[in-house]
Amino acid sequence: MTTLYVDADACPVKAEAxxxxxxxxxxxxxxxxxxxxxxxxxxxxxxxxxxxPDEADKWIAERVGKGDVVITGDIPLAAKCIEAGARALKHNGEVFTPANIGTILATRDLMADLRAADPFRQGGGRPFSKADRSRLLDALEREVRAALKEQ
Structure with a gap:
């Protein structure tokens, strides 16, 4: 049976999920x-x-399986979920797939190295928007329907 997991610490889309x-x-x-x-x-x-650190991620990673859907902003957790056969997406609706997770992980690691090399580097992500919320709802609906078809 499909289960929806939400990495809920600081998750802006709990109500939508x-x-x-x-x-x-x-x-x-x-x-x-x-x-x-x-x-x-x-x-x-x-x-x-x-x-x-990462206690919620560990809990989800130990239980998630094929046909489940996970909402998380944690890229290593998303990679573990995909490896377990689940579907994963970010809070803004970006879908993690077996085809893109390697590149996303590599980019994350590169950015961490760049930030570590320049402690004065400013910036961060853009604020969460209504458009992000809408994209999440659309993507989550698609991923849930696809997961249910797999059952």
């Missing part, structure tokens, strides 16, 4: 180290992991 899970009657696991408001939706399970 819940809406799609409800529409398709999917189990939704919101994984976080705390600070999330519980949902009254019976399809939503709030999973609280211990504090520590």
């Amino acid at each position: 819940e809406r799609v899970a409800t529409r398709h009657r999917l189990a939704l696991k919101m994984v976080s180290n705390g600070g999330l408001r519980p949902s009254a939706n019976p399809l939503v399970e709030m999973v609280f992991v211990p504090d520590g």
